[in-house]
Amino acid sequence: MHLITEQIQDVSILVEEDSKTGEKKNYFIEGIFLQAEQKNRNGRVYPKRILEREVNRYVKEYMNEKRGFGELGHPENPTVNLPLVSHMIVSLKAEGNDYLGRAKIVGTPNGEIVKTLIDEGAKLGVSSRGVGSLQEKQGVNYVQDDYFLATPADIVADPSAPDAFVRGVMEDREWVYTTGGALIERKIDNWKNIITKTPKRNLDKAKISVFEDFLKSL
Numbered sequence: 279m280h281l282i283t284e285q286i287q288d289v290s291i292l293v294e295e296d297s298k299t300g301e302k303k304n305y306f307i308e309g310i311f312l313q314a315e316q317k318n319r320n321g322r323v324y325p326k327r328i329l330e331r332e333v334n335r336y337v338k339e340y341m342n343e344k345r346g347f348g349e350l351g352h353p354e355n356p357t358v359n360l361p362l363v364s365h366m367i368v369s370l371k372a373e374g375n376d377y378l379g380r381a382k383i384v385g386t387p388n389g390e391i392v393k394t395l396i397d398e399g400a401k402l403g404v405s406s407r408g409v410g411s412l413q414e415k416q417g418v419n420y421v422q423d424d425y426f427l428a429t430p431a432d433i434v435a436d437p438s439a440p441d442a443f444v445r446g447v448m449e450d451r452e453w454v455y456t457t458g459g460a461l462i463e464r465k466i467d468n469w470k471n472i473i474t475k476t477p478k479r480n481l482d483k484a485k486i487s488v489f490e491d492f493l494k495s496l
Contacts, residue, residue, distance in 0.1 A: 280409065280410070280411065280412065281354075281355070281356055281407070281408075281409055282322070282407075282408050282409065282410055282412075282421065282425070283352075283405050283406060283407050283408075283432075289307050289308060289309030289310075289402065289403060289404050290307065290308050290309055291305070291306070291307055291396050291402065292305070292306040292307075292308065293305050293306075293396065294306075304382060304383075305382070305383035305392070305393050305396055306368075306380055306381065306382050306383065307365070307380070307381050307383070307402065307404065307431075307433065308369075308378070308379060308380040308381070309378070309379065309404070310376045310377065310378060310379075311370065311377055311378070311379030311404055311406060311430040311431045312324070312329060312333065312376070312377040312379070312406055312430055313375060313376050313377070314326040314328075314329040314330070314375040314376075314377075315375045316375065317418055320419075321417070321418060321419055322412065322418070322419045322420070322421060323418055323419070323420050323421065324421045324425075325420065325421065326375060328421060328422075328423060328425050329377070329421075329427075330372065332408070332425060332426065332427035333370060333372070333377055333427065333430070335427070336370065336427050336429075336430065337370055340367070341367050341368070341369075341370060344366070346366060346367035346368075346370075346429070347360070347363040347365070347366055347367070347429065348363070348364065348365050348366075348367065348381060348404075348429045348430075348431045348432045348433065349362040349363055349364060349388065349429075349432045349433070350362065350364035350388040350389075350391060350392060350432070350433050351432065351433075351434065351435075352405070352432070352434060353407065353432060356407060356408065356409045356426070356428040357428065358428065358429060361386075362388055363384065363386050363388065363389070364383065364384065364386060364388035364389045364391070364392050364433055365381040365382060365383045365384055365389060365392065365431070365433060366381060366382050366384055367379060367380075367381050367429070367430060367431060368380050368381060368382050370430055377430065379404075379430055379431055381404075381431055381433075383396075392433055395435075400435065402433055402434070402435060403433075403434050403435075404430075404431040404432065404433060404434065405431070405432045405433075405434045406427070406429065406430050406431060406432075407427075407428045407429050407432055408425055408426055408427040408428050408429075409425070409426050409428065410422055410424050410425030410426060411424055411425075472484055472487070473485065
């Protein structure tokens with residue numbers, strides 16, 4: 279299964295202040311986090327029934343349990359890394375085929391970075407993250423039933439980045455589920471396939487490439 283991300287830039291930033299002291303208390307971002315039944319700029323369509331199922335699961339298992347976190351930047355795997363958390367999802371509701379979300383910026387190091395960026399007037403966006411397979415039909419990639427929503431919103435600074443940048447950075451790895459539900463990167467098989475399928479004249483270069491990829495994964 280591929281790591282699947284979608285970016286949305288139309289999010290609002292809210293800052294709550296103490297009415298007496300004027301001190302800033304809470305920072306939020308809100309807007310459309312997810313969209314179903316329409317082709318997005320990455321050429322993908324999320325069927326409503328799949329997205330609805332995953333949102334309901336996410337709300338029940340993560341958001342309602344106060345562990346619906348997101349990160350700052352472009353994570354390269356589908357699991358949330360707590361040291362990198364910048365915000366917590368506090369609301370995620372359907373409005374037609376859109377899912378409107380609200381996230382509170384928390385007091386972690388990355389959260390403080392986001393608060394500083396907001397204070398400086400930075401334009402931020404959100405990027406959903408999940409894993410699943412795709413089926414192409416007439417040039418459109420449809421997300422399949424095995425889709426798993428990891429987080430509806432990571433905070434990104436380049437929501438207008440070209441589609442190729444998103445695919446190149448975020449979808450160059452495959453993931454599988456173990457029986458216990460954990461996610462394990464399926465890299466070893468990919469490396470073997472590269473070595474076995476590379477013509478002998480290019481084998482040395484392929485081995486170097488695989489070794490460099492291995493070093494990056496450490």
